[in-house]
Amino acid sequence: MVIKDVRTRWNSTxxxxxxxxxxxxxxxxxxxxxxxxxxxxxxxxxxxxxxVLCDILEVCFYLATTIEFA
Known part of the structure; x- marks a missing residue:
């Protein structure tokens, strides 16, 4: 299933x-x-x-979720 981008949730990108x-x-x-x-x-x-963009965003996603649940 395709996932759509949500403007207010950058992780959705x-x-x-x-x-x-x-x-x-x-x-x-x-x-x-x-x-x-x-x-x-x-x-x-x-x-x-x-x-390449996905790899960059993967790092950002990891950092954001780590901080969020810290």
Whole structure:
């Protein structure tokens, strides 16, 4: 299931990107099977950038949850 970003919860951005990376093959298959969406499909470079961003947000998520429950 896809996770949507929530503006007031920045950790949801991490969750959304992490889930998209997990579902990458399914997302690419669906996007490229739809004529009207082929032009907006993510490139290999886009997916790589999302992986880097996810790794950065993972550290922030860990720190935020550690502080929250300390």
């Amino acid at each position: 991490h969750a959304m990107i992490a889930r998209a990376l997990l579902l990458r093959d399914a997302i690419d298959d669906w996007v490229y099977s739809q004529k009207e969406y082929r032009d907006i499909g993510l490139s290999k470079k886009d997916w790589e950038m999302l992986r």
